Structure formats: C-alpha cells, structure tokens
Amino acid sequence: MITVLCVEDERDVRELIVEELQDAGLNVIEAENGKEGLDMILSRRPDIVISDITMPEMDGIAMLGELQINHPQLANMPFVFLTALSDKEKVIEGLSAGAESYLTKPVDFDVLMAKINGLVGRIENRVLAGLEF
Amino acid sequence: MPKMTWSTLPAWALLACRDILRAGTSDHRLHETLNDALGIITAIPELGLGSNAAVYVADCSSDGHKLFHHRQCEDVTMPRIIDPDDVAGSFPEGWGRSSLYPIPLCVDENQPVIGAVLLFGRTAKRLSAEKLSILRIICQELGRIIVNRIGQGGSLMNIVELSTDEIYIFNPRSLAITRANTTASIRTGHTAAALTAMTTASLKVDMSEVEYRKRLEPLIIGRCTNISFDCYQRRRNGTVYPVKVHVWRIREQETDLFAEVAVAAADQRKAFGLLEQVFDAIPGGIGVFDNRSRLVMANRRLYDLMSIPPEQFPPGSRFEDILRYNAERGEWGEGDYEAMIHERLEQAELGLPYSFEREKASGRSLLVRSEPLSQGGYVLSYTDITLRKRAERDLIRDRDELEETVRQRTAEIEAQAAALEEALTQEKNINAMQRQFVAMTSHEFRTPLAIIDGAAQRLIRKRGGIEPEFLVEKTHQIRAAVARMVELMESFLSAGRIDTGKVELVLSACSLRKLIDQAITRQKIFSQGHRFECDVLDLPPVVRCDALAMSQVITNLLSNAVKYAPRAPDILIRGWEEDGFAVISVRDEGVGIDAEDIPKMFQTYFRARTSTGIAGTGIGLSLVKQVVTLHGGDIKVESQRGQGSTFTFRLPIRGPSKEPAGMVSVSEEASAA
Numbered sequence: 001m002i003t004v005l006c007v008e009d010e011r012d013v014r015e016l017i018v019e020e021l022q023d024a025g026l027n028v029i030e031a032e033n034g035k036e037g038l039d040m041i042l043s044r045r046p047d048i049v050i051s052d053i054t055m056p057e058m059d060g061i062a063m064l065g066e067l068q069i070n071h072p073q074l075a076n077m078p079f080v081f082l083t084a085l086s087d088k089e090k091v092i093e094g095l096s097a098g099a100e101s102y103l104t105k106p107v108d109f110d111v112l113m114a115k116i117n118g119l120v121g122r123i124e125n126r127v128l129a130g131l132e133f
Numbered sequence: 134m135p136k137m138t139w140s141t142l143p144a145w146a147l148l149a150c151r152d153i154l155r156a157g158t159s160d161h162r163l164h165e166t167l168n169d170a171l172g173i174i175t176a177i178p179e180l181g182l183g184s185n186a187a188v189y190v191a192d193c194s195s196d197g198h199k200l201f202h203h204r205q206c207e208d209v210t211m212p213r214i215i216d217p218d219d220v221a222g223s224f225p226e227g228w229g230r231s232s233l234y235p236i237p238l239c240v241d242e243n244q245p246v247i248g249a250v251l252l253f254g255r256t257a258k259r260l261s262a263e264k265l266s267i268l269r270i271i272c273q274e275l276g277r278i279i280v281n282r283i284g285q286g287g288s289l290m291n292i293v294e295l296s297t298d299e300i301y302i303f304n305p306r307s308l309a310i311t312r313a314n315t316t317a318s319i320r321t322g323h324t325a326a327a328l329t330a331m332t333t334a335s336l337k338v339d340m341s342e343v344e345y346r347k348r349l350e351p352l353i354i355g356r357c358t359n360i361s362f363d364c365y366q367r368r369r370n371g372t373v374y375p376v377k378v379h380v381w382r383i384r385e386q387e388t389d390l391f392a393e394v395a396v397a398a399a400d401q402r403k404a405f406g407l408l409e410q411v412f413d414a415i416p417g418g419i420g421v422f423d424n425r426s427r428l429v430m431a432n433r434r435l436y437d438l439m440s441i442p443p444e445q446f447p448p449g450s451r452f453e454d455i456l457r458y459n460a461e462r463g464e465w466g467e468g469d470y471e472a473m474i475h476e477r478l479e480q481a482e483l484g485l486p487y488s489f490e491r492e493k494a495s496g497r498s499l500l501v502r503s504e505p506l507s508q509g510g511y512v513l514s515y516t517d518i519t520l521r522k523r524a525e526r527d528l529i530r531d532r533d534e535l536e537e538t539v540r541q542r543t544a545e546i547e548a549q550a551a552a553l554e555e556a557l558t559q560e561k562n563i564n565a566m567q568r569q570f571v572a573m574t575s576h577e578f579r580t581p582l583a584i585i586d587g588a589a590q591r592l593i594r595k596r597g598g599i600e601p602e603f604l605v606e607k608t609h610q611i612r613a614a615v616a617r618m619v620e621l622m623e624s625f626l627s628a629g630r631i632d633t634g635k636v637e638l639v640l641s642a643c644s645l646r647k648l649i650d651q652a653i654t655r656q657k658i659f660s661q662g663h664r665f666e667c668d669v670l671d672l673p674p675v676v677r678c679d680a681l682a683m684s685q686v687i688t689n690l691l692s693n694a695v696k697y698a699p700r701a702p703d704i705l706i707r708g709w710e711e712d713g714f715a716v717i718s719v720r721d722e723g724v725g726i727d728a729e730d731i732p733k734m735f736q737t738y739f740r741a742r743t744s745t746g747i748a749g750t751g752i753g754l755s756l757v758k759q760v761v762t763l764h765g766g767d768i769k770v771e772s773q774r775g776q777g778s779t780f781t782f783r784l785p786i787r788g789p790s791k792e793p794a795g796m797v798s799v800s801e802e803a804s805a806a
Contacts, residue, residue, distance in 0.1 A: 009699075010580055012610045016587035023594070033699075034746070054576060056699045056724075059746040084579035087572055105583030109590045 002120050003027040005046035007037035007063070008082075009055040013105070017050065017082070020109050021116065034058025038066055041074065048119050050112075053083040053094065064097045078119045082107060145179050146267045150274045157278030164315060166282070170275050174250065177271075180264060185256045190238070190248035190279060234258075236269055238276040247279055299376075299395040301333055302383070305353055308332035308342070311390070320397065322369030333393050338365040338373050338449050339423055352382055352391065365429065366395065371447025373430060375405050417516045424509030426452040426482055438499060438515040440464070453478055464494050481511060490518065498522040566738035566751060573740075573750045577621055580748065581614035588614075613659070620688075621750075627685065627760075628737070628752050638763055640788050642675040643683065645715055649706060652687040660695040662702055669708030669717070676715045677788030682760045689753045690719040690780050696747055698723025698777065714766065714783040722777035726770065734770055743774055757782070765789035 004026050008014035014030060021028045029044055031037035033055040041049065053060040060081055068075045078100040083090070086104045094102045101115050142150070156169040167188045175182045234257030235249035250272050252260075260268070299317035303310045313328040321328065321336065334342040351357050361379040368374065376395040383392050409430075412419055418435030422428055428450045436443045439455065440462075446455055456477055460470040480487060481503060488502040500516040588607040595603060646669050653665045694704045701722035708717045724743040726734065733739045735758040738751040757780075761768045765785045772778035 010584070012584045012614065013580065013587065016584065016591055016610070019591060020587075020594075054746060054748050056747045084576040084583060085572065086575055086579065090572075105579045106586030107583065109587070109594070 001025075001027045002048065002123060003029060003044065003046040004048045004050060004116065005029050005031060005037060005040055005044070007031045007034065007040075007049065007051040007055070007060065009033055009052060013052075017112075020113065021050075024113055024116070026116070026120070034060060034063035038063050041067060041077070042071065045074075046077070047123050048078045048080065048116065050080045050082050050116075053081055053085055053090070061094060061097050064099060068098055078123075080115060080119075082112070142267060142270060143179075145177060146271060149173055149177050149271050153271065153274045153278065157274075157281065162315070163279070163282050166278065167275075170278065171250075174268075174271060174275075180260065180268060182252065182256055185253040187251045187253070188238075188248065188275070189235070189251050236265075236272050238272055238279065240277050240280050241273060244276075244280075247276060250275070296394075298397070299393075301328070301393045301395070302390050303333050303393060305349060305382075305389060305391045308334050308345070317395075320368070320374075320395075321366070336366045338367045339427075339429055340364055341425070349380060349391070352380060358382060365448075367447065367449055371443065372409075373448045417514050419515075420513045421506070422452055422481070422510050422513065426478060426510075428452065428455070429510070435513075435515060438497075438517060440493065440495070452481060462494075466494075481513075484509075484511070490522075492522075563738070566736075566740075569740065570738040570751055573748065574625075576748055577750055578618065581617045581621075584614035585611050617659075624685070624689070624750075624752055624756060627682075628756050638679040638682065638789075640677050640679060643678050643680045644674060645669070645672050645676050645678075645683070645708060645717065645784075646674075648680065648684050649687055649708065649717070652684060652691055653706070655688065656691045656695060659692075663695050663698075663704055664702050665691075665704050665706065667706045669706065671710060672708035672717070673710050673715050673786050676784055676786050678764055678784055679760075683764075683784075686757045686760050686782070687717070687719075689757050693753060693780075694719050694721035694723070694778075696749065697721065697744065699747075701777065710786070711783070713786055715786055716781060716783045718779055718781040720777065720779040725774045725776045725778055726772040727774050731770060731772065735768070763789065 004021050006014055006017050006021065006028055008017065008030075009032055014032075018028050018030060029040060029046060031040045034051075035057040037049070037051060037060075038058065040046070051060040051063065058066070060083065064079055067077070075098065079098065080101045080103065081094045081099050082103045082105065083094075084105040091102050091104075100119065103112060103115070152173045153170050156166055156173065159166065159169070161169060167190065171186065171188045174180075175184060175186050234252040236252070237246040238248040238250065239246050250268075257265070296314055297316055299320050300314045301310050301317060302312040309332055310328050310330075313325055315325070317323075317328060318325050323331070332342070334340075334345040337345060340348075348360060348362055352360050359379055359381045361377060363375065363377055365373045366376050374397060376397050379394045379396065381392045381394070383390050409432075412430065412432035413434070415432060416434065418432060418438035420428055420431040420435045428446065428448050430448055433443070436446070439459065441455055441458055446458070453474060456474045457470065459465065460474055465473055484505045486502075486504050488500065490498060490500050492498050496519070497517060498519045498521075500518045502514045502516070503511050504514075505511045588610045592599065592604070592607050649667065649669055653667060657663075657665065691704070691706070698704070698721040703722055705720040706717070707720075708715065710716070724747075726741045726743055730739075730741040730743075734741065735754050736751075737755040739755075740749060740751045758768050761782045761784065765788070766783045768780065768782035770778055770780050
C-alpha cells in the first residue's frame with residue numbers, strides 16, 4: 001500500500017488532509033514540522049510527501065533541500081507543497097527545490113486528490129515494471 | 134660849508150660824543166661796544182637815522198671777512214675792503230652805491246681808514262651838509278675807540294671777538310676752554326660762561342677725547358705750528374654740523390695755550406643740511422653709528438620708530454644706552470636685559486649686513502636692517518611693517534576661515550549625504566518589511582481560510598451519512614478559523630487606527646486579573662499543548678485603562694509566547710505592583726531573540742530572525758507597545774536566542790497622567806467594565 005507523509009504545523013489543516021487521504025484508501029503518516037518530517041522520511045520511507053512550507057524548526061523547502069543534498073538516494077521521492085504562500089517567487093523557489101507540485105491553500109480537495117492519484121498511479125506502474133522494490 | 138670842529142659842535146653832538154667815549158671805556162667786548170655806539174648814533178633825534186645805519190669794521194685778523202654791525206642784521210659777512218682809504222669804492226656791484234653812504238672810520242683825516250659807518254637808502258641825502266660833517270666828527274670818536282681797543286694789550290681778545298669763525302682758547306693739557314668768542318656761542322648755542330666750563334673734545338661728535346688728544350700730539354711735541362682736520366660738532370640742542378678745525382699754538386702771558394678755530398665751510402654745511410633734509414624726508418627711520426656704536430646722525434622718524442625721546446638720545450649717544458632704554462621699558466619682553474643688549478651690540482658691531490623683524494610692545498612691527506659703512510660703523514634703518522604684517526595676518530586668518538568654512542560645508546554635505554543614505558536605507562528596510570508583511574498577511578488569512586474551505590469540502594463529501602460528531606467537529610473547526618480571522622482583522626484595524634491617530638481609549642477601572650484570566654482561557658482553546666502558570670495576586674485590584682485594548686495586549690503577548698515556544702510548554706504570567714504602576718510579565722522558554730534584534734522588536738512589520746518558519750505579521754508587538762504607551766506605560770523585553778523571552782509592561786494605576794498630545798482622545802465611562 002502506498003504511504004503518504006503529511007507535514008503540517010496547523011493541526012486543523014493537517015487533520016482535514018489526513019482524513020481526505022485516508023478516505024482515498026491511502027496509508028497516512030503525520031509530522032508537525034520539517035525536522036520531524038525529515039526524521040520520518042528517513043525512518044518510514046513514505047512513497048509521497050505532502051508538506052507545508054511555513055513551519056517552525058525547519059520549513060518545507062529546507063526539508064526538501066536537506067533530503068536532496070544529504071540523502072540523494074531519496075531525491076526522486078515525489079514532493080508536493082501545500083502552502084498558504086501564494087506569491088510567484090515562492091512558487092518558483094519551491095519548484096526549483098525539486099518539488100513535484102506546488103499547491104496553494106485553500107486547496108480544492110479534488111485537485112489535491114487528482115495530483116495524489118496521478119502520483120500513486122505512476123508509482124504503481126513503476127513497481128509493476130519492476131523498476132522499484 | 135664851514136668846517137666843523139669841537140668848538141663849533143652843537144650841544145646834542147657833544148652829548149653823543151661823550152656817550153660814545155663812555156661806551157668805549159666800559160668793560161664790554163669790542164663787538165658789544167660797537168653795538169652800543171651804533172645805538173647812540175642811530176638814537177640822535179637831530180639826525181633821524183632810525184635803524185638805517187651800520188658799523189662796518191675791517192677785520193685784519195681774518196682772511197677776507199669783515200664785521201658788520203647793524204641792529205637788524207648782525208653777523209653778516211662782507212667782502213674785504215680792497216682799498217681801506219676808498220671805502221665807497223670797495224663794495225661789490227650788487228650792493229648799489231646809491232643806496233649806501235659810507236662815512237669812514239679813522240682817528241683823524243690823516244690816519245688810515247679802519248672801517249665805516251654805513252647809511253642805507255636815502256638816509257644820507259636827507260641830511261644837510263652841516264649835519265653830515267657833525268656825523269663825521271662823531272664817527273671819529275668811534276674810530277678812536279676802535280683803534281684804542283685794538284692797540285691795547287688785550288688786542289688778541291678783540292681779534293678773537295671780531296672773527297666770524299668759532300675760536301676757542303684752551304689749555305692743551307686739560308683741554309679746558311678758557312675763552313670762546315661770540316661766534317662760538319652763536320654756533321653752539323652755549324653761553325660763553327657755559328663754554329668755559331667745557332672742553333674742546335666734548336664738543337666733538339665723531340671722536341673721543343683720546344682721539345682728539347692724539348690729533349693734537351704733533352703740535353704738543355712741537356713738530357708743527359698748526360694742524361687741521363675735519364670733524365662734526367654738536368650744538369646744545371643736539372644737532373650736528375660739520376667743521377674744518379685749525380689748531381694753533383699761541384702764548385699768552387707766559388702760558389702755553391692752544392687756539393682752535395672751527396671753520397664752518399659753507400659748501401660742507403650746505404651739503405650737510407641737504408643730507409639732513411634728505412634724511413628727514415625718508416619715510417623709514419635711519420641712524421648712522423660710528424665704529425664705536427655711537428649715534429652720529431639720525432632722522433626724526435628713527436626716534437619715532439624706536440620710541441626714544443630725541444632730547445635724551447642726541448647724536449653722540451651710545452647705541453648701548455638706546456638699547457638699554459628700550460629693554461628696560463619692556464620692549465623686548467622678559468629676560469636678562471644685559472645679555473640681550475650685549476648680544477644685540479655684538480651683532481651690530483660685527484661689520485656684516487643683517488636684518489630681522491621685531492614686534493614692539495605697542496603692537497607695531499618693525500623691519501630692522503643694518504648695512505656696514507666702509508670707514509667703520511654702520512647705518513641702521515627701521516621700517517614700519519605693521520600694516521604689511523597686519524595684512525599678512527588678515528590674509529592668513531581669511532585663508533584659515535575659508536578653510537574652516539569649506540571644512541564645515543563639506544562636513545554638512547557629508548552629514549546630509551549620510552542622513553539621506555540612512556533615510557534611504559530605512560525606506561528600503563520599511564519597503565522590505567512591508568513586502569514581507571503583505572506576504573505574511575496573505576499567509577495568515579489563507580491558513581484559516583484553508584481550514585474553513587477544507588472543513589466545508591469534507592462536509593460536502595460526507596453529505597450522504599454525516600454523523601453528528603463529525604458535523605460538530607467540522608463546525609467547530611470552521612468557527613475557530615473564523616474567530617482567528619476576526620482576531621487577525623481586528624489587529625490590522627487597530628494598527629491602522631493607531632497609525633492614523635484615531636484611537637479612542639475608553640478608560641475605566643478594570644481588573645487586570647480578570648482580563649488575564651479571560652485571555653488565558655481563550656488561549657487554551659487554541660494551544661492545548663501549553664501550560665499557563667499564573668501568579669497575579671499582587672496586582673492592584675483595579676487599574677484605570679481601556680479594557681478592550683488591554684485585553685488585546687495580553688492576548689497578543691500570550692499567543693506570541695505560545696507561537697514562539699512550540700517545544701516549550703511552560704508559560705509564566707506574573708503580575709505585581711511597583712511605584713504606582715501595575716506590572717505584568719509574560720515569560721516563555723521558546724526560540725528567544727538575538728541581542729541585535731531586541732531594539733527593533735516593537736517596530737511595525739519587524740520580525741526577529743528567530744521567527745523564521747513561524748507565521749506572523751510583525752504587527753502584534755508594535756500594536757502592544759502603542760497601546761501601552763497611550764496608557765502612559767512602557768514595555769520591554771529580555772531575551773537571548775534559544776533561552777526564551779520575557780515581555781514586561783507597566784501601566785500607571787491611575788491611568789494616563791495626561792492626554793498624549795494629538796494622538797488619542799480619552800473618554801470616561803461611568804461604570805466599571
């Protein structure tokens with residue numbers, strides 16, 4: 001089963017996303033900030049990461065940067081930013097850091113799920129093709 | 134015309150003859166006797182000569198000079214009478230025969246003529262032949278007196294007297310003058326008595342007594358009968374004139390005596406007078422000193438510039454004395470005068486040209502120059518350079534002032550540039566902070582919006598079989614998010630109001646304890662992970678303040694404490710009373726603040742570096758500070774990075790002492806909140 005990591009410091013927001021993902025039949029794990037998220041990526045090896053950007057301790061972009069520099073074997077892990085930062089500079093910064101997608105809050109859950117489902121399909125196809133595992 | 138004789142003379146003529154004889158027996162000197170006689174002759178009313186008569190005597194002792202006695206023109210030299218018997222024919226052309234009528238002076242008609250009584254102008258023509266012949270007889274008496282006097286043993290003195298040159302009879306050993314003639318008195322300005330108390334050497338300006346004696350030596354040892362030399366003599370009034378001196382050895386009554394004849398040569402005197410005039414015309418001061426540093430000649434300006442009295446320092450004065458006079462009056466400032474005088478004299482007598490500048494006590498500046506003279510001695514010139522010096526000083530001062538002005542202007546411009554740059558930097562900082570604010574504001578609104586939207590979407594998806602708990606939970610999330618947005622909006626609005634000065638404090642007696650309790654209760658809803666420890670029992674029971682604004686202040690500080698201490702759950706709120714103030718502090722153990730960020734903490738839009746990754750607008754604390762300030766209180770923060778922060782604010786218990794100018798209007802509310 002596909003595992004999705006949700007990194008979000010706002011409890012209510014996190015809860016709503018987790019519910020939506022679980023309803024779609026995905027295995028969801030949670031983290032409250034970038035540092036926790038990085039630990040969880042290394043220990044649990046999720047298939048997809050959905051992360052906020054503005055968070056205490058370590059923000060989302062720093063977390064992705066850390067991953068790509070220090071853990072290149074995990075650099076291909078699909079990373080979706082879901083953030084309230086909507087200005088163009090931030091979108092460019094996030095995508096340049098290597099994110100798969102950049103979604104802004106408030107997000108339409110249909111759009112979010114379409115993105116996640118697309119990623120899930122790609123991962124399953126690769127597994128079937130024997131590219132992973 | 135009957136020839137006049139003694140027996141036929143009228144009484145007035147006899148009286149005149151008697152008076153003339155009496156004058157002749159007086160102890161007056163010859164020239165005085167001539168004068169007396171002339172006075173008697175011109176005073177005879179019957180002749181009516183007035184002052185138009187003179188006695189003219191041939192002086193056989195001198196070379197070509199005559200004595201001419203006249204009331205108005207004493208001491209006039211005249212050419213020698215070539216033929217003593219032809220008095221009238223002996224006068225030069227220019228004198229005009231028609232205006233002169235000479236009556237020969239002689240003992241009788243058979244004796245030689247020794248002079249004449251001269252009648253000027255028309256005087257002789259007005260006299261009758263009779264009166265003229267009476268006058269001739271009277272003049273014979275005068276002639277007798279002259280012949281008598283000259284023929285006497287004291288004839289030497291008469292010759293001396295008659296001379297138009299200065300003649301001094303002096304003792305060759307002591308140089309003391311025993312006799313001096315009238316001309317000497319006239320030339321030197323000393324009386325005859327004064328002269329006999331002096332020595333011949335003391336009259337000389339440019340030679341010492343020793344030098345004078347040296348000159349006389351050949352005469353004393355008998356190697357020659359007379360000597361002559363040029364020198365300068367000093368008058369009583371200090372002025373100097375050049376003379377040619379002849380000294381003869383004479384004997385009088387077995388005593389060895391010398392006679393000195395000082396001839397004032399007309400050319401030399403003229404040249405000297407011209408030199409004196411030139412000297413005086415020179416704008417600078419000039420002094421000529423001899424080889425023994427004695428003043429030979431000086432112009433008036435020198436006395437003026439050296440500030441020395443001319444009567445005290447006539448020619449002949451020692452330069453040393455002049456220097457000492459000035460040194461003692463403090464012209465040279467403090468110091469060992471004698472050493473300075475000695476040094477100055479040495480410099481002067483070195484025989485080399487030199488120059489220096491000196492500022493006198495009066496503030497006058499002098500340029501002193503010295504040029505050596507070929508025969509020894511030197512010429513000192515003093516130039517007044519006060520104006521030049523002043524101009525130089527003015528120029529230097531102007532230049533310094535100009536430099537100072539330029540320096541000041543440069544400094545001003547630099548200061549303006551710095552101020553402008555600072556203003557620009559500040560402007561840039563404010564712009565950056567405002568951009569950050571806009572970004573953060575958008576973020577702050579989007580987060581609760583995301584919750585509301587997400588909850589709503591979830592409700593729609595579950596619309597088929599919504600369980601009551603699910604509905605309650607989502608509704609609760611929506612309401613909390615809306616409350617958060619309202620709070621956010623309020624803080625923006627408050628900030629805007631304070632910025633535009635439209636805040637109205639509604640003062641009332643409030644219980645801060647109650648406000649704090651309420652704020653903690655609200656905060657707990659949003660931050661269940663934190664523990665609030667409250668110690669506010671020492672707060673005064675009531676404080677005059679705006680309850681709503683103060684509630685906002687406390688809420689803001691509490692939510693900050695929670696927000697910036699995500700991993701440290703303990704938050705301590707304390708309250709107490711101090712010097713008429715209510716003091717409240719809120720302490721967290723969170724991220725803390727860098728020391729250099731602390732002074733900027735209450736600036737609008739400013740966010741500390743330690744706040745990275747934590748949502749915020751930079752408005753809250755600036756709002757808090759403004760509200761506290763409006764209440765007449767203050768706020769401070771103590772913090773270190775990673776060590777948490779303590780915000781402490783004070784409010785005057787009796788409320789703001791006066792209305793803060795132009796910022797706020799305070800209205801009273803009758804009942805307590």
